[in-house]
Amino acid sequence: MAFCVLISKLDTQLSERLQVPYLNNIYGFILCTLSCFLLTGCAASPANTARTSWPKEFQTDPILLLNRVTWGANTNEMHQLVDRGVENYLDSQLHPDPVITLPNTVHAQISGMQISQKNMVQLAVESEQKRKAADAIASDDEKKAAQQAYQQYLNQLAKETATRSLLRDLYSPQQLVEQMTWFWMNHFSVHQSKSNLRVLLADYEDQIRAHSLGSFRDLLTVTAHHPAMLRYLDNEQNAKGHINENYARELMELHTLGVAGGYSQADVQELARILTGLGVNLSDQKPAVKKEWQDQYWRQGLFEFNPNHHDYGNKTFLGKSIHGRGIAEVDEVLDLLAFHPATAHFVSRKLAVYFVGDSPSDALVDHMAKTFLASGGQISEVLRTLFMSSEFRASLGTKFKDPIHYVVSSVRLAYDDKTILNAGPMINWLNRMGEQLYGRQTPDGYPLIQVSWASSGQMTTRFEIAKAIGSGNAGLFRTDNPEATERAAFPQLANALYYQSWQSTLGAETKAALDQAVSQQEWNIFLLASPEFMKR
Amino acid sequence: MNRRQVLRVLAALPFMTCSGQLLALPSVNSNKFLLVFLRGGYDAANLLIPVSSSFYYESRPNIAIAKPGLDAHSALPLDSDWGLHPALRESIYPLFQNQQAAFIPFAGTDDLSRSHFETQDSIELGQAINSSRNFQSGFLNRLASVLHGSNAISFTDQLPVIFRGETQIPNMALRQLDKPGLNPRQTKIITAMYQNSDLSKPVVEGFDVRDEVLKEMTAHMDTASRNAITSKGFELEARRIATMMKEKYSIGFVDVGGWDTHVGEGGGVGYLASRFDELGRGLIAFKEEMGTRWQDTAMVVVSEFGRTFRENGNRGTDHGHGSVYWVLGGKIKGGRILGEQVSVNQANLFQSRDYPVLNDYRAILGGLLGGLYGLSTAQITSVFSGVKAADVGLV
Numbered sequence: 001m002a003f004c005v006l007i008s009k010l011d012t013q014l015s016e017r018l019q020v021p022y023l024n025n026i027y028g029f030i031l032c033t034l035s036c037f038l039l040t041g042c043a044a045s046p047a048n049t050a051r052t053s054w055p056k057e058f059q060t061d062p063i064l065l066l067n068r069v070t071w072g073a074n075t076n077e078m079h080q081l082v083d084r085g086v087e088n089y090l091d092s093q094l095h096p097d098p099v100i101t102l103p104n105t106v107h108a109q110i111s112g113m114q115i116s117q118k119n120m121v122q123l124a125v126e127s128e129q130k131r132k133a134a135d136a137i138a139s140d141d142e143k144k145a146a147q148q149a150y151q152q153y154l155n156q157l158a159k160e161t162a163t164r165s166l167l168r169d170l171y172s173p174q175q176l177v178e179q180m181t182w183f184w185m186n187h188f189s190v191h192q193s194k195s196n197l198r199v200l201l202a203d204y205e206d207q208i209r210a211h212s213l214g215s216f217r218d219l220l221t222v223t224a225h226h227p228a229m230l231r232y233l234d235n236e237q238n239a240k241g242h243i244n245e246n247y248a249r250e251l252m253e254l255h256t257l258g259v260a261g262g263y264s265q266a267d268v269q270e271l272a273r274i275l276t277g278l279g280v281n282l283s284d285q286k287p288a289v290k291k292e293w294q295d296q297y298w299r300q301g302l303f304e305f306n307p308n309h310h311d312y313g314n315k316t317f318l319g320k321s322i323h324g325r326g327i328a329e330v331d332e333v334l335d336l337l338a339f340h341p342a343t344a345h346f347v348s349r350k351l352a353v354y355f356v357g358d359s360p361s362d363a364l365v366d367h368m369a370k371t372f373l374a375s376g377g378q379i380s381e382v383l384r385t386l387f388m389s390s391e392f393r394a395s396l397g398t399k400f401k402d403p404i405h406y407v408v409s410s411v412r413l414a415y416d417d418k419t420i421l422n423a424g425p426m427i428n429w430l431n432r433m434g435e436q437l438y439g440r441q442t443p444d445g446y447p448l449i450q451v452s453w454a455s456s457g458q459m460t461t462r463f464e465i466a467k468a469i470g471s472g473n474a475g476l477f478r479t480d481n482p483e484a485t486e487r488a489a490f491p492q493l494a495n496a497l498y499y500q501s502w503q504s505t506l507g508a509e510t511k512a513a514l515d516q517a518v519s520q521q522e523w524n525i526f527l528l529a530s531p532e533f534m535k536r
Numbered sequence: 537m538n539r540r541q542v543l544r545v546l547a548a549l550p551f552m553t554c555s556g557q558l559l560a561l562p563s564v565n566s567n568k569f570l571l572v573f574l575r576g577g578y579d580a581a582n583l584l585i586p587v588s589s590s591f592y593y594e595s596r597p598n599i600a601i602a603k604p605g606l607d608a609h610s611a612l613p614l615d616s617d618w619g620l621h622p623a624l625r626e627s628i629y630p631l632f633q634n635q636q637a638a639f640i641p642f643a644g645t646d647d648l649s650r651s652h653f654e655t656q657d658s659i660e661l662g663q664a665i666n667s668s669r670n671f672q673s674g675f676l677n678r679l680a681s682v683l684h685g686s687n688a689i690s691f692t693d694q695l696p697v698i699f700r701g702e703t704q705i706p707n708m709a710l711r712q713l714d715k716p717g718l719n720p721r722q723t724k725i726i727t728a729m730y731q732n733s734d735l736s737k738p739v740v741e742g743f744d745v746r747d748e749v750l751k752e753m754t755a756h757m758d759t760a761s762r763n764a765i766t767s768k769g770f771e772l773e774a775r776r777i778a779t780m781m782k783e784k785y786s787i788g789f790v791d792v793g794g795w796d797t798h799v800g801e802g803g804g805v806g807y808l809a810s811r812f813d814e815l816g817r818g819l820i821a822f823k824e825e826m827g828t829r830w831q832d833t834a835m836v837v838v839s840e841f842g843r844t845f846r847e848n849g850n851r852g853t854d855h856g857h858g859s860v861y862w863v864l865g866g867k868i869k870g871g872r873i874l875g876e877q878v879s880v881n882q883a884n885l886f887q888s889r890d891y892p893v894l895n896d897y898r899a900i901l902g903g904l905l906g907g908l909y910g911l912s913t914a915q916i917t918s919v920f921s922g923v924k925a926a927d928v929g930l931v
Contacts, residue, residue, distance in 0.1 A: 140800030140851060147799065194653055234649075249668070259668060434694035441697055442657055442671040454735055455695070456742035457707050463726060463742075467717040513729040522722070529726050531733040 057393050058086045063501035064396035067536045068355065069093060069387075070175035072409025075497045076417040080173065090387065093176040094213065094380045105419040106171045113160040120203035120227075121301050127154065127199045128282050158198035161205060162437040163423040169408045171419065180212035180379065181205065182404065183354055185438070187347075188223045188255060189445035190232040192438035200228040200302075201438055216347060216377035217338040220255070224334060227280040227302040233443060236279035238272060239309035248272035250443050256337040258346035263318060270315045274322060274329045277310030278303075296326045344372035348382060350448070355386055356395045358449040364391045397505060399536050400450035403433035406462055409536065410528050411476065414469050414491035420476040429465050433458055454534075463529050470524030493524045506532050567832045567867060567908050568781055570788040570822070571676065571698070573660075574815075574839040576795030577652060579808060579853050580860035581845055581891065584639050584873070585611040586880035587619040595846040599803045599853075609804025614639075618873050623809040627816030631823070631864060635871035638930065642877060642894040643861040644841055650855040652796070655840035660698035662898055664922050675901075677701030678919045680787055683909060688787035691777050698789055704738075706745055710776035713753060716746055752779045774818035778825030781833075792818075795839060799850040819864060830866040834908050834931065836901065837862035842891045858891030861900065863930055867908060874928045875900065899926035907931035 058065050062081055066073035069090070081089045102110070110116055118126070130153060134146035169178045185208055192198050204226050211218040223229045230236050233247035248271035253259050281287075281304040289297045293307030305327045315322040315329070318336060322329050337343055348368035352360035368385050375381035386392055401409065407429050411420065430436050433453075440446050447453075468474040472490025503511075510530040517523035527533060585601045586592045593600050601621060604613040611619025612629050618639070620629055631637040647658040647665055658665055662675030676698045680688040690699050690707040699705045718726070723743055730736045753776060770792055781788050794811055801808040819837075823830050838861050843853035863870070876894035878884045886892040902925035906916045916925050 143850060144799050191653060194651070245666075253668060265667075432693055441653060442661075444671040447672065451704075454738050455704050455706065456738040456745055457695075458742075459735065459739045460742035460746050464717045467722075507732070509729045509731060509733075513725045516725055525718075525722065526725065526729070529729070531730050531735055534735060 054087045054090055055388065055390075055393060058090075061396065061501075061505070062086065063497075064505065067409070068392075068396055068399070069179075070412075071169045071179060071405070072412040072536070073497070073501070074412045074416045075495065077175070077412075078497060078501070093174070094384060094387075096174040096177055096213070100168070100172060100174060100177075102168070103171055103417065103419060106167050109419070109421075110164050110167060113164065115157060115160045115164065115202035120200060123157065123199045123202075124196070124227075124282050124302055125284075127157075127196055131196075154196060154198040158192045158201055158438065159424075159427065161198075161202040162427050164202070165205060165437060166408065166423045166426050167420075169404075170412055170415075171417065176383075177209065177212050181209040183351075184208045184212055184219060186440070186445040187350065188219070188229060189440045189443055190228050190438065191441060191443075194232055197228055197232060197438075200226070200231070204228040213380040213383070214378070216343075216372070216379060217334065220334045220338050223255070224251070224275075224278070224330065225300070225303050230278055230280050230303070235275055238276050238278070240273075240276050240311040243269070243272050243276070245269065245272040248275055251275075252337065254444055256346065257340060257342040261340070261342035261346060266316075267318055270317045270322075271333060273311045273313070273315055274317065274333055277306050277308070277327070278330065279306060279309065280304060281306075293326075298327060338377055339373065341369065341373065344369040344377070348372055351379075351382060352386060353448050355383070355399075356389075356392050357399055358451075361391060364389055397532070397535055400454055401534055401536050402446065402448060402453050403430055403435035403458070404437075405536055406433075406534065407465065409533075410465065410469050413493065413528075414524070415476070421479045422476055425468070425475045429461075432461055462534070463525075466525050466528035470526075470528050471521040490521050491524055492520060493527050494520060498527075502527075506530065565909060566786070567834070568786050568788075568826075568829060569905065569908060570777070570781065570790070570833070570835045572819070572835065572837045573656075573696075573698075573789070573791040574795050574837060575652070575656065575791050575793045576797075576839070577655075577841045577843055577855055578795035578811075578839045578859075579797055579801060580641070580839070580842040580858070581853075582801070582803070582808060583621050583812065583862075584614075584641055584860045585619040585621065586617060587611050587613075588617045589880035591881045592845075597847070598851045599801055599806075599847050601804050615873060617879075621809065621812050622804050623812040624816040627813075627820040628862075628864070631820070632871055636864060636866060636868055638863045638868055638870040638872050638874050640861045640863065640875040640895055640900060640928065641873065642858045642891055643838075643875060643897060643900060644857060644859045644891075644893040644895075645897055646893065647841075648857070650841065650857070652840055652855075657697055659838065659840060659897060660696060662698075662901075662920055671697075672700050673702075674698040674700045675898075675919055676787060676789055677703055677705060679905060680705060682911065682915045682918055683787070686787055687785045689780065689785045689789075691773070691780075691788060691790040696789060696791065706741070708745060708749060710749070710780070711773050713749070713776075716750070748784065749780065752783065770814050770818035771821045774822040775825045778822045782826050782829045797843070798848070798852040798854060801852045823864075832867060834863065834865040834867045834904060836904065837864070838897065844889050845885055845891060846889070856890035857886050858893045861895075861897070863904065867931055869929060869931065872929075874930065875926075895926065895928070896923060898923045900928065903927045904930045 062078065063073045065086070066077050066081060070077055084092060115123070127150070130150045134143060134150050137143040137146055165181070169182070172178050185205055188208065190197055190201075190204065192201060207222045207226065208219065211222060230247070233250055234244045235247035238244040238247065245268050249268045252261065252263050252268065252271065257263055280302050281299065282302060286297070286299065287306055287308060289307055296305070296307040298305040307326060310326060312324045312326070314324045317333055318340075320336065322332060345365060349360065349365045352365055352368060356364065364386070367389070368382050371385040372382050407426050411426060427437070431439070435446055470491065470493075510526075510532055513526045513530070514523055517526055581592070582599065582601055587603045601619070602610040604611050604619050609622050612622055612625055614620055614632060618641075620632065628637055645655060645658050647655045649655060660674050661669055661671065662678070663669045663673070674697050676688065677700055680686055680703045681701065688699070688703070688705050690696060690705055691710050692707055693709045695705060695707045699707070727739060727743060730739045773790070777788060777790060792815060797808055800806070803809070819835070822835070826833055839859050841855060841857055842859040843856040845856065848854055878892070878894065882888070884892065898920040902916045902920045902923060905911060905919065906925050907927065908931055911919075913925075
């Protein structure tokens with residue numbers, strides 16, 4: 001029923017729009033395409049299989065809903081929503097097809113990357129060989145050159161990973177998965193410049209992505225056993241008699257309980273003891289493990305549990321006795337941490353800050369935390385609770401975009417399903433605005449609130465980006481390949497989607513600015529620079 | 537107040553603490569402070585050379601700087617124990633002789649990670665390590681908050697850790713200046729779009745800062761072709777920084793990379809010498825450009841750590857511990873080597889490989905900033921909690 005209401009509303013808006021003179025051509029085309037979508041949507045639409053019925057209000061402002069649930073609304077995404085109906089659309093976002101289906105042009109770009117052709121172990125072995133070969137060179141100049149080449153190789157791998165991530169954000173139909181992948185990569189943040197982390201990023205992101213809407217416990221397992229995290233927070237150096245507390249502290253403060261989660265310095269020290277022996281091994285050699293612990297040695301990919309480094313004594317952690325027995329202790333404490341009420345609250349609040357606003361109500365967070373605990377930390381269930389709340393609906397359109405949301409939503413709107421050929425400009429913009437992918441210097445991840453981003457320099461930079469995108473001079477279609485001469489025209493943002501949906505969400509000041517535009521390019525710039533477009 | 541509470545308060549009060557760069561109240565006094573961060577861990581033992589130490593010459597057979605007086609590439613004499621790298625002959629050496637430059641050897645942090653990133657973070661956060669730290673609070677931001685009304689700015693592409701915090705600090709890299717893409721008409725239209733928005737203030741400020749920088753730079757190019765045309769690299773950047781700090785800003789930060797000299801760093805000439813040369817010329821260009829305001833200025837050059845005292849197998853040096861800080865300015869009682877010191881020999885090395893840290897960076901900077909701005913003990917404590925400011929007689 002709701003679905004049909006939506007169709008008739010869009011149809012009315014479409015008919016009204018036909019009166020606008022200079023957009024008739026585009027408009028006719030989109031109307032035709034959209035109608036086809038709508039028809040097939042109606043014909044093929046199965047009975048409503050949603051587990052809970054979604055609030056009716058979602059149908060009134062689908063563009064605001066898309067701006068929050070996805071990396072940014074555009075015509076293609078609106079078709080998806082109209083095609084499936086709001087309820088099925090949201091369900092499919094929360095429980096997506098496990099296989100990622102990207103448009104062919106995007107898939108081709110990604111499958112050509114080194115990070116797609118080799119797995120993490122192969123990349124690590126290869127990069128170690130390069131590093132050692134460079135170190136072995138006697139001549140200073142040649143050694144410097146070889147070391148630079150090694151660094152460039154690592155940089156290239158990181159750039160590929162960032163590009164892949166941005167392409168997924170732009171074109172993946174699993175938009176919520178991609179948003180949650182960024183969220184968890186930020187929650188379990190690592191910095192790419194440390195050591196050889198650039199080799200490990202692609203795998204780290206893929207593993208986190210696989211669990212981004214799954215169970216929080218699985219995310220803890222992945223991160224606690226991944227060389228990127230063990231290296232970034234120094235746990236590979238944490239050994240009996242040489243305790244390094246770094247990972248133990250952040251695992252509680254930043255990943256699970258939160259700083260006010262009720263743990264003590266003694267808990268940090270005990271957790272560090274429990275985590276001894278979890279490390280990274282890039283070589284093909286197995287360390288000489290003491291005889292009595294041989295069967296405890298565990299190696300998987302680059303991850304290694306080395307019993308020689310583990311403290312086998314008993315521990316007391318969060319008031320509970322932990323029997324010292326090897327890596328099984330780690331599973332035991334990850335369970336304790338994953339299903340702890342403080343964790344449920346800490347993670348729920350952070351999700352609410354990401355998806356609702358800078359200060360979500362305690363009631364909402366409590367409700368989400370309850371779902372978290374009842375569902376065994378199922379993130380899709382926690383998000384369902386969040387999306388169902390009236391607070392979520394009331395907040396649509398008010399959350400200030402952090403730089404990555406600004407950049408991705410701009411390009412999504414500007415080029416829709418037309419595949420960009422060069423993500424370099426996007427990567428540069430993120431660097432300029434201080435939210436580089438895998439570039440947070442401290443382990444806390446980027447802040448998610450407006451005061452952290454709405455600085456004067458930030459706004460000026462965004463306007464320059466709006467200008468670059470709006471005028472079609474951003475370089476997103478410029479490649480190194482001289483054969484590829486394709487040049488995208490400037491975007492046409494004054495389109496059916498705008499008149500159907502955007503327009504009604506804009507204030508009088510923004511409409512007045514758009515009226516003063518002297519060209520389509522300038523009109524684009526003003527829309528992308530508008531206060532409404534700074535929010536999602 | 538813990539981090540979460542701070543965030544909550546901040547979230548509830550957007551823009552409460554904008555320091556209002558151009559619109560700020562007059563500062564406590566008009567003194568200027570610039571922090572220059574050498575990222576990469578510069579080789580301090582080849583900047584301030586322990587010329588009286590035979591151990592130095594034994595430890596660095598290929599890269600040691602010769603004792604003063606041998607040739608043009610020998611150390612410049614500072615006192616009986618110390619000499620200065622010859623690449624600074626025309627820039628910093630005269631400043632030292634005029635008592636406007638001082639050096640603090642054996643300076644640094646208690647962070648022993650020897651990791652660039654971790655140690656840089658430690659210094660920029662300026663908080664005790666080995667306890668829960670607030671990653672949202674850098675010490676220059678806390679200084680700006682203590683000196684409410686003081687205009688602070690970061691001359692970097694991104695806001696560095698040192699400026700994270702509750703006071704909003706603008707940043708603008710001056711290395712390379714691009715003409716703004718938006719013309720005045722578009723700027724006006726965009727500003728008007730925001731007139732009733734909660735983002736109006738940063739939008740107006742952002743355009744103002746942009747226009748000010750361009751105005752200053754254009755005026756500078758017109759009147760000062762003597763230097764601007766020939767300046768490049770850090771020297772040009774430093775001139776631009778001075779142009780901004782002279783008029784508008786009183787606390788500044790800039791970083792300079794390229795100091796991680798594991799391989800072939802050179803001695804009196806070579807890679808590191810040319811880095812010192814460029815840095816020295818930049819710092820002296822900053823002084824020139826500041827004009828009379830140099831008298832009110834203190835400038836500190838720091839790095840995350842020193843390097844191994846002995847050269848490695850590649851005629852370079854690896855990550856070490858204690859460093860040497862430079863303190864420059866018309867406000868400084870210079871011409872001296874300051875702080876706690878020990879003689880440079882094998883027995884006094886830290887972990888038998890590095891300079892020890894005898895002068896904690898927080899104590900040193902707390903003492904300097906306290907003197908420069910007349911801060912109370914409580915104010916210094918809110919910038920660097922848990923340390924006693926060390927007055928080594930800098931101001």
